Structures are given as structure tokens and as C-alpha cells.
Amino acid sequence: MMRTQITSDWTDEATSATYKKLYERLKEKGWGSYSGRHEILGILTEEFWELVEAVKSQPISGSKNSVREELIDLAVGAIFGVACIDAGAIEPVIEEQG
Numbered sequence: 409m410m411r412t413q414i415t416s417d418w419t420d421e422a423t424s425a426t427y428k429k430l431y432e433r434l435k436e437k438g439w440g441s442y443s444g445r446h447e448i449l450g451i452l453t454e455e456f457w458e459l460v461e462a463v464k465s466q467p468i469s470g471s472k473n474s475v476r477e478e479l480i481d482l483a484v485g486a487i488f489g490v491a492c493i494d495a496g497a498i499e500p501v502i503e504e505q506g
């Protein structure tokens with residue numbers, strides 16, 4: 409099966425939509441960081457299962473937008489999680505010396 413080649417215009421659009429949703433979410437919920445790694449995992453897990461549900465339950469003709477929106481929500485959670493880690497707001501993982 410030949411795969412459609414995705415251009416930078418499409419990746420730019422996807423990135424733009426994700427950033428727009430990120431800032432909408434921050435405006436709605438505030439800029440407070442996630443409380444820890446487990447909260448990040450919980451949020452991403454919830455978004456993942458919402459994506460699974462959109463893929464499984466939506467009719468093919470209507471699934472594009474719901475799947476797209478769930479992918480954006482998953483990306484937003486991941487981006488904010490990375491920002492929290494980079495800002496030092498999430499406790500570091502302590503590796504055991506062995």
C-alpha cells in the first residue's frame with residue numbers, strides 16, 4: 409500500500425492546531441504545573457483511552473474530526489508535561505546506584 413506523503417504544510421497545520429489548543433487549555437485551567445509524574449501519566453492515559461474510544465466507536469465517515477481532536481488533546485498533555493519537567497516543577501527520578 410502506497411502511503412500518502414505528508415508535506416511540511418500539513419505538519420505546520422497540525423502543530424498550529426496543537427499550540428492553539430494548548431493555549432486555550434491554559435487560559436481555561438491556568439498555568440499551574442502538573443503535580444508530578446503520576447499526574448502526567450494519569451492525564452496522558454485518560455487522553456489515550458479517549459483516543460481509543462474515538463477510533464473504535466465513531467463511524468468511519470465521522471471519525472476524522474473526533475480522532476484528530478483526541479490526538480491534539482494527547483499532544484497538549486504531553487507538551488505541557490514536558491514543559492513542567494523542563495521548568496523543574498516535577499520531582500526528578502532518583503536512580504539507584506547499584
